[in-house]
Amino acid sequence: MSTAGDMISLARREIRRGRFQRSMALITGFSAVVSGFEAYIQHDRGAFDDKWMWTPIALTPPTTVASVAALFSESVARKVLPVLSAVTVADGVIGFGLHLRGIKRMPGGYDLGQYNVVMGPPVAAPLLMCTVGATGVLASFLRRETLSLSTLGTAMATLNDLTHTSPAERIATGEFQRPLALVTAFFAIVAGGEAYFEHMRGSFNQRVMWTPVWLTPPMVAAAIAAFANERAAHDVLPVVSLVTLSDGLLGFLLHIRGIRDMPGGTHNLRFNITMGPPLFAPLLLSSVGLLGLIASLVRRKENA
Numbered sequence: 001m002s003t004a005g006d007m008i009s010l011a012r013r014e015i016r017r018g019r020f021q022r023s024m025a026l027i028t029g030f031s032a033v034v035s036g037f038e039a040y041i042q043h044d045r046g047a048f049d050d051k052w053m054w055t056p057i058a059l060t061p062p063t064t065v066a067s068v069a070a071l072f073s074e075s076v077a078r079k080v081l082p083v084l085s086a087v088t089v090a091d092g093v094i095g096f097g098l099h100l101r102g103i104k105r106m107p108g109g110y111d112l113g114q115y116n117v118v119m120g121p122p123v124a125a126p127l128l129m130c131t132v133g134a135t136g137v138l139a140s141f142l143r144r145e146t147l148s149l150s151t152l153g154t155a156m157a158t159l160n161d162l163t164h165t166s167p168a169e170r171i172a173t174g175e176f177q178r179p180l181a182l183v184t185a186f187f188a189i190v191a192g193g194e195a196y197f198e199h200m201r202g203s204f205n206q207r208v209m210w211t212p213v214w215l216t217p218p219m220v221a222a223a224i225a226a227f228a229n230e231r232a233a234h235d236v237l238p239v240v241s242l243v244t245l246s247d248g249l250l251g252f253l254l255h256i257r258g259i260r261d262m263p264g265g266t267h268n269l270r271f272n273i274t275m276g277p278p279l280f281a282p283l284l285l286s287s288v289g290l291l292g293l294i295a296s297l298v299r300r301k302e303n304a
Helices: 004-016 021-045 051-072 074-105 109-119 125-141 149-160 167-172 177-201 207-228 230-235 237-260 265-275 281-297
Strands: none
Touching: 004 281, 021 051, 021 074, 021 125, 021 265, 021 281, 051 074, 051 125, 074 109, 074 125, 109 177, 125 167, 125 177, 125 281, 177 207, 177 230, 177 237, 177 281, 207 230, 207 237, 207 281, 230 237, 230 281, 237 265, 237 281
16 A cells, blocks of 8 residues: 555655646646736736737637646647647736837836836746746656556656657656756746836735745746756745745735735735736745656756
8 A cells, every 4th residue: 555655755756757737738738727827917907909919818718728638638738728728928028018118108118128128028038938838748748647657667768778869868867957957047037027027016015925926036046056956946946936936926815915915805816816916916926836746856967
């Protein structure tokens, strides 16, 4: 009978060997719901005065459905999910450009950049949508989890016989620690920058609002160090990533409290969610921590 410790060890080995397609698909589906909801709330503030504002909302249901279907169908995971994920990445990049244009069109444009970047459309928010696409594309290359400890030995023996040279094959067998570390560093910069501007709107009226900003430099440094050094990837990155993930969860609870404490509280929920602190935004910081944790577990190409 397998103990909890055995199952944790199995999960670690599975991730290290690139066998976590279902898990990554589930993360993609959850991230799609979170980012889609945030896009809806933010664009509702702007009264959806541009048709492009509907695209991230329109992409949420099919991406979520494909992510759930990928739990049961490897074909969906390899053929449908990556297409929707690539479209999501493209939509995030387009949204980033449109947000820059929106800031430029505000009175004073970039000459009043410090004010307009803070009070205008959240400049980095669309790039956080790209995390959905990144995890979805990654899931399409991974292999399915082994269902039990008894079959793990056979799976690992098969793996040891493989010679993998292409990037796709290296991802499938868990050899992508360095590129994932760089992806983590990029999204840490984006998430930290977005937290800075959003909290500046609130004048940093609580000291805890500084924590995602303070965590950004060590998170970026740990991810870059993990790219350069395997020991940093195994010893430093998981610690900083866990703190970042936890800070995002704490922020989520504080944003719920902030909405509750607004005039009308839960009786005026529709308005308060729209105009109050962005409900799910802190969970996007948690997704950076989660990417860092995964990067700390997978293997480097040199270890093949």
